[in-house]
Amino acid sequence: MARISFGTGGWRAIIGDEFIRANVRLLAAALAERMRDEGTAGEGIVIGYDRRFLSDVAAEWAAEVFAGYDIPTRVIRVAQAPTPLIMWTVKDLDLPYGMAITASHNPALYNGIKVFTRGGKDADEDVTGDVERRMGLLEGPTEDEIPSVPYARALSTGAIEEINTFNGYIDSIIAQVDMEAIRSAGLKVALDPMFGVSKTSLQTILMTARVDVEVINDRHDTLFGGRLPSPTTHTLQALKRYVVENGCDLGIATDGDADRIGIIDDLGNFLHPNQLLVILYWYLLQYKGWTGPVVRNVATTSLLDDLAARFGEQAYEVPVGFKWISGKMLETDAIIGGESSGGLTVRGHIAGKDGIYAAALLVEMIAVVGKPMSQIYAEITGQFDPHYMAETDFAFDPERKPEILDTLMVRRELPAFSEPVVRTSYEDGCKVYFADGWIIARFSGTEPLLRIFCELPTQERAERCCDEFRAFLGL
Structure with missing residues (x-):
């Protein structure tokens, strides 16, 4: 059994314990050998990283190994690269694989790696199981034989290319959001990136739509201000106060790599991800006129089932792990899928979690419906038995x-x-x-x-x- 194993959200480990150069190289080599054996090595891979300690360095460690295997390697060099931007890049460039150096919402002492497959999807168990098997075969004396090319040299020869896909990713979201409705609403939004990577993306989208955006907790801090970079009612106390004291229409928070979202409504109340899924599914059905089922995991509210039934649709239950959500969405042509932990995606975008797109869609909803978030949710839930x-x-x-x-x-x-x-x-x-x-x-x-x-x-x-x-x- 390999000393590295994948969980529901990739591989995560404590920095200096299991998250070390040798293990990053081992994982990269195993994926490189899979690409070589399945004939996709020539298509290349893209690597991105968040603002955690060692993320940028670890991206270079991995890139050096892929270059050693003669796999064209693109490294996204953006000051703030959300995980969904990396997934979008995999899809946009039609690459067989992508990799994000991140531990998402885990505490600051963790880092990790997420692997994506063609279309920008989270790697499924077949892929991660095969990578684990290959790591097991590489462990030991053969690790010293893992090929690699020093980053600077590979960059100079073109084996590694540094790219910036920020504009394309932002434009893809703007194209799917009713920017004109937002422009005419005169909204004020408070943004809390939780010292992570969402500020530039969300600020660009919202300011383009003439939203008054005010930001807190946006400096680069690998300790995340001494708190867990996960948007919960406990970690968003500062955002709650800011929304109320400054008369904001909405407070938006994202986790460390911006694939999860947390929302504070106009009254300063934290909206649980379960509530956000219900609100967005209702909006897509009621106001945008979409049709289709919803996919949720086993730990997510069954109010989605009641809402689906009200519109003559179906709710599907899957195990925890977004690969199950995205897989079932593709199978059933669902219009939205998500988890109670804060991740969701909508049909027509990437097949993975995107807190930035979800936030933009929620702002659009407030503008289109023309009511405060607190009132919208109360009106929706008032139609059903309490959950x-x-x-x-x-x-x-x-x-x-x-x-x-x-x-x-x-x-x-x-x-x-x-x-x-x-x-x-x-x-x-x-x-x-x-x-x-x-x-x-x-x-x-x-x-x-x-x-x-x-x-x-x-x-x-x-x-x-x-x-x-x-x-x-x-x-």
Whole structure:
């Protein structure tokens, strides 16, 4: 088994522990050998990176290896390169593979690599499994034989080319958004890039539409201001205050690599990603006149199912990991897909998460509907039975993981829930369906955590079921 393994969002590891030059080179070599064996090496690869510590250097480490394998290598040299920009570049240049050096929303001590396939999609398990197998074969003494060309030399010979695809990516979003509607709305938006890479992209799009944009937390800080670069109600307190104190119509935040989004409404309330998915699906159906299903993962609100049914559409449930979302969207021609963690995509754009496009679409929605965000969501949810979500993350002693796995997935034991159980699913973690809700316990694919989510008609019932699961597992 290779010493590097992919989770739901690529490979992520602690800097200086597993995220080291040798492992970056190993992963690049394994992918290069796959490209050589499948006959795509001549088409080339593109590499981009975020603002994390070592991201720019690691991009050079990987590029040197691809150059050593005589694979034409393009490196995106943009001061702030969001992951969706890299995915868009893979699609735009019709390349077989792309790579982003990022650990997305993980803490500052992490970095990692995401791999993309043709069309700008997240690599599926067939690809990542094959890369892991090839890494296992390369490990050991043969690692010293991995070919590479020093970056400066490869750049001078053309083996590595530095490119800037920013304008094309921005233009692709502008072409899909009703800029005229936004221009006429006179909106004021506060932007919190969370010390990540979204500022330039979002500011360019919104200012082009004559939005008054004010930015906080935009300096380059590899420690992300000492907080997790993930947009949640806890991490966006400063943005909440700014929106209310400055009379903004909306507050927009993105995670470290800008593929996830967080929203503060006009009243200073944090809108959960579940709510954003519902709002955007409703807008695409009701106002833009689109037709088609929605795709969500096992830990995302079933209110999407109710909304789909109201419009005569269908909701599809898939495992956690955006590769499952994008794959099912292509299969069913769904118009939107997303996760409760904050990632979503819309038909006609890239097949991966894009917080920048999602933010632009939400601004368009406010302009077109002509109502504050708080009022829009209240009017949508007022048409359905209530859905309340409780979300809990539990760190645990790594030695306990086999025991917990055995309890949940092998012996399939459950607590004595206060809610009547209708059925259970073990497709991705342990999901228990109640008569009017559900609860799921699953291990994070990116962090050493057990996550328990529950959705029921009241917050009290949802939190009680989470406590019952937690106590049962001794967490």
